[in-house]
Amino acid sequence: METEQQQQLWPFSVASVVEDMIQENIGARPRDVDVVASRKAEEASLRRYEAAGWLRKTAGVVGGKDLPAEPSEEEFRLGLRSGIILCTVLNKVQPGAVPKVVEGPGDSVEVPDGAALSAFQYFENVRNFLVAVEEMGIPNFEASDLEQGGKSARVVSCILALKSYSEWKQSGGVGTWKYGGNLKPSSCGGGKPFMRKNSEPFTSSFSRMSSGDPSSSFDEQFHDLIEAGGASRSLNMLVRTVLSNRKQEEIPNIVESMLNKVMEEFDRRLVSHNEQMKTAAKDMEESSPGMPLSRTSSDTRMEEDSSTQIKTEECCSYEGTPHEEPRDQLLKQQVLVERQQKDIQELKLTLHTTKEGMHFLQMKYLEEFNNLGKHLHGLAHAASGYQRVLEENRKLYNQVQDLKGNIRVYCRVRPFLTGQPNRFGAVDRLDEGSITIITPSKYGKEGRKSFSFNKVFGPLATQEEVFADTQPLIRSVLDGYNVCIFAYGQTGSGKTYTMTGPKDLTEESLGVNYRALSDLFLLSDQRKEVICYDISVQMLEIYNEQVRDLLATDGLNRRLEIRNSSQNGINVPDASLVSVSSPSDVLNLMNIGQRNRAVGATAMNDRSSRSHSCLTVHVQGRDLTSGAVLRGSMHLVDLAGSERVDKSEVTGDRLKEAQHINKSLSALGDVIASLAQKNSHVPYRNSKLTQLLQDSLGGQAKTLMFVHISPEADAHGETISTLKFAERVATVELGAARVNKDGSEVKELKEQVASLKAALAMKEGESENSQHSRSSTPERLKRKPGFAFFLQLA
Numbered sequence: 001m002e003t004e005q006q007q008q009l010w011p012f013s014v015a016s017v018v019e020d021m022i023q024e025n026i027g028a029r030p031r032d033v034d035v036v037a038s039r040k041a042e043e044a045s046l047r048r049y050e051a052a053g054w055l056r057k058t059a060g061v062v063g064g065k066d067l068p069a070e071p072s073e074e075e076f077r078l079g080l081r082s083g084i085i086l087c088t089v090l091n092k093v094q095p096g097a098v099p100k101v102v103e104g105p106g107d108s109v110e111v112p113d114g115a116a117l118s119a120f121q122y123f124e125n126v127r128n129f130l131v132a133v134e135e136m137g138i139p140n141f142e143a144s145d146l147e148q149g150g151k152s153a154r155v156v157s158c159i160l161a162l163k164s165y166s167e168w169k170q171s172g173g174v175g176t177w178k179y180g181g182n183l184k185p186s187s188c189g190g191g192k193p194f195m196r197k198n199s200e201p202f203t204s205s206f207s208r209m210s211s212g213d214p215s216s217s218f219d220e221q222f223h224d225l226i227e228a229g230g231a232s233r234s235l236n237m238l239v240r241t242v243l244s245n246r247k248q249e250e251i252p253n254i255v256e257s258m259l260n261k262v263m264e265e266f267d268r269r270l271v272s273h274n275e276q277m278k279t280a281a282k283d284m285e286e287s288s289p290g291m292p293l294s295r296t297s298s299d300t301r302m303e304e305d306s307s308t309q310i311k312t313e314e315c316c317s318y319e320g321t322p323h324e325e326p327r328d329q330l331l332k333q334q335v336l337v338e339r340q341q342k343d344i345q346e347l348k349l350t351l352h353t354t355k356e357g358m359h360f361l362q363m364k365y366l367e368e369f370n371n372l373g374k375h376l377h378g379l380a381h382a383a384s385g386y387q388r389v390l391e392e393n394r395k396l397y398n399q400v401q402d403l404k405g406n407i408r409v410y411c412r413v414r415p416f417l418t419g420q421p422n423r424f425g426a427v428d429r430l431d432e433g434s435i436t437i438i439t440p441s442k443y444g445k446e447g448r449k450s451f452s453f454n455k456v457f458g459p460l461a462t463q464e465e466v467f468a469d470t471q472p473l474i475r476s477v478l479d480g481y482n483v484c485i486f487a488y489g490q491t492g493s494g495k496t497y498t499m500t501g502p503k504d505l506t507e508e509s510l511g512v513n514y515r516a517l518s519d520l521f522l523l524s525d526q527r528k529e530v531i532c533y534d535i536s537v538q539m540l541e542i543y544n545e546q547v548r549d550l551l552a553t554d555g556l557n558r559r560l561e562i563r564n565s566s567q568n569g570i571n572v573p574d575a576s577l578v579s580v581s582s583p584s585d586v587l588n589l590m591n592i593g594q595r596n597r598a599v600g601a602t603a604m605n606d607r608s609s610r611s612h613s614c615l616t617v618h619v620q621g622r623d624l625t626s627g628a629v630l631r632g633s634m635h636l637v638d639l640a641g642s643e644r645v646d647k648s649e650v651t652g653d654r655l656k657e658a659q660h661i662n663k664s665l666s667a668l669g670d671v672i673a674s675l676a677q678k679n680s681h682v683p684y685r686n687s688k689l690t691q692l693l694q695d696s697l698g699g700q701a702k703t704l705m706f707v708h709i710s711p712e713a714d715a716h717g718e719t720i721s722t723l724k725f726a727e728r729v730a731t732v733e734l735g736a737a738r739v740n741k742d743g744s745e746v747k748e749l750k751e752q753v754a755s756l757k758a759a760l761a762m763k764e765g766e767s768e769n770s771q772h773s774r775s776s777t778p779e780r781l782k783r784k785p786g787f788a789f790f791l792q793l794a
């Protein structure tokens with residue numbers, strides 16, 4: 001029972017430790033045991049035959065008995081049991097060593113009572129022999145070795161030692177006789193041949209075992225020892241095999257060292273086991289902090305119990321001498337079992353508490369998970385709400401843009417160019433929303449004509465101011481709307497300046513194109529957490545009603561087809577589409593495009609363009625939350641010069657170019673006017689220009705046109721025709737905007753009435769000071785607000 005409990009508590013047993021130790025330190029392995037045993041048996045036989053042969057030769061026929069030449073162990077033992085042969089031989093070697101040999105009944109000797117000599121009488125022979133041999137310093141044996149089950153090997157050793165002594169003596173007996181070079185007769189006297197060092201408790205106990213019962217052999221004692229520790233028979237065999245290989249006199253030291261190693265190993269394993277127990281207990285405590293585990297005390301008890309168990313085990317296994325009362329041992333075992341049971345109960349309780357703790361924690365986690373889930377749900381709801389608000393915001397923003405008018409026309413007056421004579425200007429007056437042009441009179445009297453726009457920019461307006469009204473539309477592009485920005489005007493009126501900038505660009509002089517794209521990249525970057533944008537660019541030219549790719553790198557000037565209503569908003573799929581990620585990318589592309597643009601000389605401006613150029617920016621945004629895709633585009637169109645062509649001046653190619661330009665500009669005007677009037681039919685197909693921009697004009701699209709005016713007086717004609725074109729577009733749209741803007745309509749009407757009154761009053765004054773009115777400085781114009789309304793209404 002003790003052994004079972006030990007095995008339950010400890011992951012090893014005394015037997016396993018001994019077995020491991022023997023295998024590790026002595027090197028005997030179970031599979032070697034058979035080989036070793038048979039070799040040993042063979043050697044033992046040979047030694048026995050040698051001893052028997054020498055005895056036969058020396059003693060001859062003694063007492064009617066003779067030893068077989070090659071006796072078995074049993075025959076050998078029986079032959080010598082009477083001690084007669086032994087004493088006879090000894091007396092021959094050392095005459096008088098055994099003064100009186102008790103003879104056995106033989107042919108020549110009559111036993112008086114007819115019975116065999118008693119065992120006691122024979123024992124006298126053996127004892128006399130052993131005493132004599134001992135006195136001679138020859139290793140002897142136990143009398144019991146001649147009995148059944150005794151060890152004949154020691155008897156053989158003794159006889160062979162005697163033989164060696166005899167030979168030494170026969171050879172003259174010079175020097176000190178030594179048997180095998182390791183016999184120390186003096187240390188083996190007193191009938192206690194197995195003296196051991198007594199340095200440790202365990203070895204002392206073993207010594208006591210050895211000396212306490214002389215009749216018990218080492219093997220029996222060791223067997224007992226191992227059995228007490230729960231050893232198996234195989235272990236016993238293993239130890240026997242290891243020891244039988246040794247000389248008798250070596251065995252005590254071997255056993256001692258072996259057992260020392262066993263003890264060391266046992267201690268080492270106990271320490272490591274205790275460490276493991278401690279670590280496991282620590283892990284348990286860490287896994288359930290705050291639990292009422294009285295672990296420290298439990299641990300301490302465990303350690304105490306462990307040490308108790310070590311002591312008990314030592315006691316039972318090694319100190320269990322025959323002197324110790326079995327009752328005490330039983331009591332100790334009972335105490336041990338009780339303690340272990342108590343510990344098991346405690347462990348069970350701890351386990352139960354831990355389980356409950358875990359259950360509690362599980363419930364708590366579940367509750368927290370649920371709360372988190374609710375939070376997450378709320379957040380998701382809020383996020384979708386935020387998305388809805390964003391979407392709403394987008395719509396409202398673009399509605400505001402709509403209210404401002406989907407088609408907006410701005411007028412920009414170029415300053416007088418440096419070096420040009422500052423002749424009488426064509427512009428009589430301009431204010432924020434209108435411009436008045438001096439019209440040459442048929443009858444020599446000047447007239448005035450005024451035009452209204454969403455905004456009028458004077459000669460001093462900066463590029464930044466001009467762009468300011470364009471800026472809101474950039475956001476619309478990112479919201480998925482299409483935007484068209486046109487620069488309209490006669491050659492040299494400043495179209496390229498507005499759209500691109502002057503030849504030598506500075507930060508201030510950067511045109512609408514660059515600024516629009518800069519804003520586009522800036523806004524897309526600001527939204528990158530919400531929407532991921534891809535921005536790519538195409539640059540096309542329409543020259544003589546043919547569409548060409550200005551970014552073509554193969555040098556081929558292919559004519560491209562326009563395909564409307566494409567899925568991805570790209571109407572000219574064969575044109576180069578270049579992905580861009582910064583304004584400078586776009587600037588480089590614009591430079592390439594500009595170089596490729598067809599430029600022809602005209603009488604008015606040697607670098608004026610006779611083609612429409614269109615920089616198209618395609619924007620595709622993917623909402624990172626919903627995955628929804630938005631597509632918007634922005635066309636930045638630098639139109640060809642709008643001047644009328646005097647057939648007498650240009651012919652041939654120039655004339656052809658001019659006709660195409662006029663036709664396409666007129667088609668553009670028709671389309672915009674139709675859209676503004678919300679006509680059911682919009683004549684997109686009348687020109688390549690309107691075809692190209694079909695998807696970006698009308699509907700939700702926003703159109704912005706910069707109408708450019710040259711201030712020179714000799715540009716009267718062109719200016720008037722330009723303004724008429726612009727007026728056609730702008731007036732319709734402005735009217736529509738007024739009707740649409742319900743809230744502001746009354747206010748605007750009131751303003752109109754006020755302006756009308758003011759204009760009437762001024763008209764009266766003007767007729768009086770007609771001379772003064774000829775001056776056309778902007779300052780003067782600005783002093784007369786409302787004049788534009790008057791003229792427009794007139």
Ligand SMILES: Nc1ncnc2c1ncn2[C@@H]1O[C@H](COP(=O)(O)OP(=O)(O)OP(=O)(O)O)[C@@H](O)[C@H]1O
Binds near residue numbers: 497608
């Ligand atoms: N607002 C302005 N301020 C200063 N200079 C200007 C302005 N507008 C135009 N210019 C200058 O006037 C000249 C003609 O302008 P620009 O080339 O832009 O005209 P355009 O209408 O594009 O002509 P074309 O139709 O031939 O391309 C250029 O030298 C330009 O730098």
